[in-house]
Amino acid sequence: MGYHQRMMVMVQDSSDMGEETRQCLEERIAADQRAMTRLLEVGHLCVRADSRFEDCLAGILEAAIALTGADKGNIQLLDVASGSLVLAAQRGFDKPFLSFFANVRPGEAATCGAALKTAKRIVVEDVRQSEIFEGQPALDVLIEAGVRAVYSTPLISSAGEILGMLSTHFDTLHRPREGELQLTDLLARQAADYLERKRAEEALRSLATELRQTTHTLATGLTHCSRDLRYVWANPAYAELAGVPLEHIVGRPIVDVMGEEAFETIRPYIDRVLKGERVEYEAELPWSAHSPNWIHVVYAPYEEHDASISGWVASVTDISERKRAEQRQQLLLSELNHRVKNTLATVQSIAVHTLTGSSGMDSRESFEARLIALSRTHDLLARTSWEGASLRELLLQELDPFRSADGAPLTVEGPDFEIWPKTALALGLALHELATNAAKHGALSTVGGKVCVTWDISGPLEEGTLRLKWRESGGPPVKKAERRGFGLTVIERSLSLELDGRVELDFAPTGLVCEMEIPLRNAERRHVG
């Protein structure tokens, strides 16, 4: 029977009763009204947003003690991890009781333990007579605390889970009055609702915190946009990508934040996601706030409960670095291909010119020697990733084989310079031809012959001229070449074409002299460290 029905029965019955009974009944009605007021007050306390949790528990406990006429009482909360009840609020107890019953497991020798185990209210009218406490140390603790009777009411959630326990304790034997248990049930219902709401709020809060922590530490830009093309929400990484402060993003139209041009770029993808399609794309986005960057984007439709699409969620990653690396790689590959093709054409040229007009072992050796000279210059250039080559090293490299072969004296003198790869390749071949010629017919072909290579720079560093002189002496008498051989052509051409310079060959009887003049244009020369 519900509370109101019971009141009705009592009022109907009051018509033909004695004055004493009537007075008693009026007192009962007044008491019930006080109880209802009390319940209402507790209800108000628990729904107020500024109420503290402890104050609400204390309010519920006070009301329980007042409604049941108890002397003491406590509220315990279920610790989900351990499955035991933990004291959360109490009134009227001292330390021995509080520490003994600090944690109560299901079925433990306590009224609340029994109520926890059965998930039902347990009423103990006399602790000395109860089976629960028979022969248990808990009994002594209760008696010491002055408890004679107790009842515990489980606080049960709407899903049927036990959230906690409301217990009231009496100094004397106690049998619950009529209506007392119903009032307790009402209060317990209120308390359970309150705990359930607090638990849900806590879960929501921790979820929100977790979400916030996650999205704020994520390097990926995240944003939620609405169908009316505004930002609902964005994370700091997105704000950084956009180059706009976060507070200037949320709530604003997308076009205002990223600019007209960028918005037009993403517009077709927005149309698709709003039709319910998951969209993934890469684009170079011309943000209005900063220079364009490459982004990788995933759009997922934002579905409402009724399956309508109210907007979309976007994850945006800056892939500019990756794109740059890809472009660099593409450029390098194309450059490599170009270089290989040019080198092959160079080898083709050497082959054609070496193998035409001469024959047998001689031409084969010349061909090999020229290829090796070319390859050595490549080695030199590879060391600087094809940035340039040191002039001195290039000279030494070409001349060293002849020096070690017969110990012919070589002099190499001049300030070191880094020369352009193309210059190095041409000069390398020219020097090879000079050295080969000297070894075959000139100063390096006899004992006592000498080759002296000197160079200097005239004029200012930026637009000066490199003058390099190859002078042979002590060799056999020089005869002017009858036929313009490949070597000679290479020497002359290497300078006139590639280096835009001049070359003079003097077949002096005392030894060949080759003078080169190479204009040092700004881009073609760098000082070696």
Next chain:
Amino acid sequence: MSAEQRGDSLCGLRVLLVEDEMMVALLLETMLTDLGHQVAGPVARLEKGLEMVEREAIDLAVLDVNINGRDVYPIAAALEARGIPFIFATGYGSAGLHPAYCDRPILQKPYRSDELKAAIGRVCDRSRSR
């Protein structure tokens, strides 16, 4: 065009060479001479090439696409303006060519003498049919 011959009998043209790699230029020069043509240049600089287009009597040009890090297109434009046919020679292949010129004959380095000859035949036919 100073030569009236066609196809296989085409010879005696004055050919401008724009090529910055000495050995490659040397090879092309030899090939052209063997095919019976005269060589103007070779030149390895843009300014020099433009000067030659302007001043010298040229029937045909073979252009390296990249000369000392610069695009050869200004020379191509100058040749086009004078109605002089030209052939690109490049290590990059047709993908490396500016879209405006992608229908022009290309010699992919390295190339053989008969490929050069065929390319010369094509551009001369083409310029004559205009």
